[in-house]
Amino acid sequence: MNYSDDVIRYDEQAILCLRSLYSRYGYEPYRMSRFEEYGLYADNKAFLSSGDVITFTGTSGKLMALRPDVTLSIVKQTIDDGTTKKLYYDETIYRPEGGEFKEQMQVGLEFIGDIDVSAMGEVLMLARQSLKELSNQSRLEISHMGFLSGLLQNANLNSQQSSRLLQSVSEKNIPEINALFDEYDIDNECREKLATLVMLYGSFDETIDTLREISINEETESALLELEEVYEVLKGLDAHENVNLDFTIVNDLNYYSGIIFQGFIEGIPKKVLSGGRYDELLRRFGKQAGAVGFAVYLDLLEQQYIQYGKADADMPTVSNDMINIALPKGRLGEDAYAVFESSGYGCPGMSEESRRLVFENPENGVRFFWVKPSDVSIYVERGVADIGVVGKDILLELASDVYELLDLDMGKCRICVAAEKGYIDKQDRTLKVATKFPNISRNYYESLGRDIDIITLNGSIELAPLLGLSDVIVDIVETGTTLRENNLEAMVTITDISARLISNKASYKFKHEAISTMCDKIQRG
Ligand code: PRP
Numbered sequence: 471m472n473y474s475d476d477v478i479r480y481d482e483q484a485i486l487c488l489r490s491l492y493s494r495y496g497y498e499p500y501r502m503s504r505f506e507e508y509g510l511y512a513d514n515k516a517f518l519s520s521g522d523v524i525t526f527t528g529t530s531g532k533l534m535a536l537r538p539d540v541t542l543s544i545v546k547q548t549i550d551d552g553t554t555k556k557l558y559y560d561e562t563i564y565r566p567e568g569g570e571f572k573e574q575m576q577v578g579l580e581f582i583g584d585i586d587v588s589a590m591g592e593v594l595m596l597a598r599q600s601l602k603e604l605s606n607q608s609r610l611e612i613s614h615m616g617f618l619s620g621l622l623q624n625a626n627l628n629s630q631q632s633s634r635l636l637q638s639v640s641e642k643n644i645p646e647i648n649a650l651f652d653e654y655d656i657d658n659e660c661r662e663k664l665a666t667l668v669m670l671y672g673s674f675d676e677t678i679d680t681l682r683e684i685s686i687n688e689e690t691e692s693a694l695l696e697l698e699e700v701y702e703v704l705k706g707l708d709a710h711e712n713v714n715l716d717f718t719i720v721n722d723l724n725y726y727s728g729i730i731f732q733g734f735i736e737g738i739p740k741k742v743l744s745g746g747r748y749d750e751l752l753r754r755f756g757k758q759a760g761a762v763g764f765a766v767y768l769d770l771l772e773q774q775y776i777q778y779g780k781a782d783a784d785m786p787t788v789s790n791d792m793i794n795i796a797l798p799k800g801r802l803g804e805d806a807y808a809v810f811e812s813s814g815y816g817c818p819g820m821s822e823e824s825r826r827l828v829f830e831n832p833e834n835g836v837r838f839f840w841v842k843p844s845d846v847s848i849y850v851e852r853g854v855a856d857i858g859v860v861g862k863d864i865l866l867e868l869a870s871d872v873y874e875l876l877d878l879d880m881g882k883c884r885i886c887v888a889a890e891k892g893y894i895d896k897q898d899r900t901l902k903v904a905t906k907f908p909n910i911s912r913n914y915y916e917s918l919g920r921d922i923d924i925i926t927l928n929g930s931i932e933l934a935p936l937l938g939l940s941d942v943i944v945d946i947v948e949t950g951t952t953l954r955e956n957n958l959e960a961m962v963t964i965t966d967i968s969a970r971l972i973s974n975k976a977s978y979k980f981k982h983e984a985i986s987t988m989c990d991k992i993q994r995g
Contacts (some may be wrong), residue, residue, distance in 0.1 A: 472684055481575060481768050485560045486578045487603050488766060492558035495596060497579050500557040502543050508533040510542055516722045517542060517751060522566045536564040541748070541763060544580055550757040554583030578745070578765030585747065585760035587696065590729060591703025593762050597743055598709040600766055607736035609712050610743075613719035614697055615726050617681070620689030621664055625656045629724075636720045639668055642978075643874040659686075667717045671982060676702045677715045693728075701730065714979070718873070725751045731764070734976045735771070739853025740871075741975075742770050779894060792835050793984050796850060796858035798843035802881045802969055806859040807838070809878065813991040835984060847872060847972060856977035857985060862967045863946060867907045872974040875989050881969035883948040885910060886960040890935050893942070893961075904934030905944040914944070914964050932956045 478486070489499070515521040517539070524536040537543060540561050548555065558579040564571055577600075581593050594610070603606035622632065631654055638646040644665055651661045663684040670677050678698065685694050697715070704710040721730050726746050733743030744794040745764020752761050793965070795810070797803040807820055817831040817838055830837035841849055846860040847870035863880055865874065871952065890909050895901065897920070905911045915922045925940050932952055934940040946967070947953060947960055971992065978985055 481771065484604060484766075484768055484771060485575070485577055488600055489558060489560065491599060491603060492579050492596065495556075495592065497558040500559045500580075502537075502540070502547075502559070502561065504537055504562065505534050506537050506543055506993070508535040510546060511535055511538060514542055514725075514751070514754070517725050520566050520810060524564050524571055537561070538563055538565050539578065540576060540578060540765065544759045545582075545751055545755055545757070545761070546756075548582055548752075548757060548759070550752075550759055552583075554581070554589075556581055560591075572769075575768040577764040577768060578761035578763060580761060582752075582759050582761045582763075585749070585762055587699045588703055590696075590762060591700050591707065592748070593745070593764065594700060594713075594729070595707045595709040597731060597745060597764050598704070598713060600764075601733045601735065601743060603772055604742070605735040605767075607980075609714060609734045611714050611716040611734065611979065612697070612718055612729060612731045613715070613717045614693040614729050615721060615723060615746075616693035616696070617667070617685075617690050617727055618717060618720065619723060619727075620687055620691075620693060620806040621660060621667065621684070623687060623689060625654065625660060627654060632723065636723070639664070640718050640720045641872070641874045642668055642718050644668065644875040646874070660922060667966055671714060671716050671979075674710070681715070696729065716979075720850050721746055723750075725754075729762075729976065733764075733766070734979055736976075736980050737950075738770050739780075739851070739974055739976050740767075740770060742767050764977060792830065792832070792837045793853045793981060793988065794856060795836060795838050796841045796846045796855035796860075796947060797838055798846050798859060798861075799840045800843060802843065802861070803840065803859065805880050806878060806969060809880075809992055810836070810838075813988070813995075816989065850972050852975060853974045855974070856981055857971060857973045857988075859969055860972055862965070862970055863907065865970060865972070866965070867909050869909065870972070871975065873975055873978055874970050875973050875985075876971040876992060878969045878971055878992075881967070883946050883967045884960075885944065885964045885967060887914075887937075887942050887944055887962045887964065888932075888947070888953055888958045888960045889942040890955055891959050893935070896940070902940040903944055904931055904940035904941055907944055910964065911944040929941070932958055935974065 508523065511518060511523050523538050526534055528534045537606060540559055540563060544557060558867050560577040563574050563576055564575060581589055587967065598610045601610060627635065635650050638650060647664060665685065666680060666684050670680055685691055701710065717844055719730055719732050727750055728747035730746030732741040735742050741765055743766045749760045749764045752759055797806055807970050815834055815836045817829045817836060820829050820838060827840045839855060844864055846858040847864055847868055849855040850858040850872050851870050859878065863885055900921045902925060903911050903922045904927050906927060908924045908926045911924055925934065927934065931943045931945045934943055936956060953959060973985055
């Protein structure tokens with residue numbers, strides 16, 4: 471049976487194409503139910519991208535869930551009999567995204583058994599090939615959890631400390647990494663090596679020497695050796711082009727131990743493929759086999775296809791040849807623009823009084839957008855802007871998935887808990903907190919184990935305790951004038967704030983040279 475393109479949708483074509491690829495390499499189709507007992511996810515929350523799962527009560531009274539993940543179900547069903555299992559699937563999963571649950575289509579494969587270098591190489595080659603089938607402008611990015619954990623071996627971090635550090639690694643957030651090193655009292659050698667690792671990005675040939683230089687112990691040596699051997703396998707399979715090393719790809723150390731990887735397609739602002747070696751998950755189920763696998767997120771490709779008609783080299787992106795920069799309207803944006811201008815990225819008309827929102831200068835390859843300050847990270851996360859300038863308060867509030875490249879050392883202020891002078895929190899009832907920052911407030915009080923009632927306001931927060939709407943406020947304090955003039959006082963500083971230069975993660979890869987040159991120039995001042 472042959473069907474024309476009008477009958478088979480783009481996502482269906484992509485599924486068929488990937489299924490036949492995996493089948494050609496001996497992988498067997500795997501089908502499963504859309505439901506699972508909720509306990510499977512409750513016990514393995516850290517393995518999931520979010521702990522939020524759609525649940526319902528089954529007819530037998532058991533708490534059930536609509537599946538947020540495929541790998542857990544496959545691992546649970548796997549019989550640990552020493553044989554190799556090569557499986558592929560295409561399934562719908564249910565995950566929260568942008569504040570609501572979404573259905574997502576995933577096609578993926580799992581290799582379960584004895585994972586030697588050639589098995590690892592085969593899975594990476596198939597990940598590379600999957601991306602190639604979908605677009606001829608793609609990149610496979612590889613990291614190794616063993617190298618990261620080896621570097622941190624002597625630091626003796628507890629699991630909360632190491633997950634904070636890994637979060638900063640995933641953001642390329644050198645200032646935050648340094649602050650954590652100070653807090654955890656880790657030695658300088660480790661700090662410098664981790665900073666080098668975090669900024670390392672490029673092909674195997676470009677990066678492997680630096681990796682050799684910063685390797686410090688048996689664990690990093692064995693990770694390095696595995697990467698080198700796998701790279702040779704990829705070369706032998708002619709699947710080594712557009713494969714880069716990027717150690718800002720991190721996963722939970724309780725599940726992932728070895729090589730992990732992600733795939734990107736030009737014009738799509740997020741990863742479209744994610745995978746890795748997850749032997750630790752099998753250990754949790756009492757199974758001895760090793761495992762590696764990956765999933766391709768087809769809904770992202772589908773959106774791109776609907777928008778542009780096809781996912782290939784001709785697909786237009788916002789602008790491939792320019793760096794698109796979102797600046798916050800107002801004083802902070804003007805100060806930030808002055809930094810870009812003095813670093814050689816000026817744009818005619820930007821400083822003039824006008825209501826224009828977009829300015830570009832093809833000569834130095836920049837296009838600026840003036841954006842509402844609280845929206846900057848949304849533009850960057852969604853890839854409409856490649857980079858942007860935003861206050862750390864907004865980044866913390868929105869938990870934006872972006873790189874935090876530089877602390878611009880401007881827009882300095884604090885997020886504080888404040889109340890009327892003389893207020894005493896008797897801790898005898900739920901605390902009423904008025905704020906523009908509900909997530910920051912929730913996280914702060916959760917860390918103290920305090921019950922709060924959050925009242926989200928949009929401005930003039932200081933009014934809330936004065937009029938009895940709340941007990942305290944969580945708000946920005948810059949000079950302290952607003953608090954003083956309203957007879958309020960800061961009780962606790964939750965965190966210091968400054969403006970950050972952020973980058974979309976995919977843009978950082980596809981426009982790497984232009985963005986890193988820009989950062990260097992800004993840093994040199
Ligand atoms: C911010 C913040 C405080 C004030 C603090 O308000 O919410 O109200 O600045 O600055 P200060 O310590 O220098 O007095 P913003 O000006 O953004 O207005 P808003 O009240 O509408 O949020």
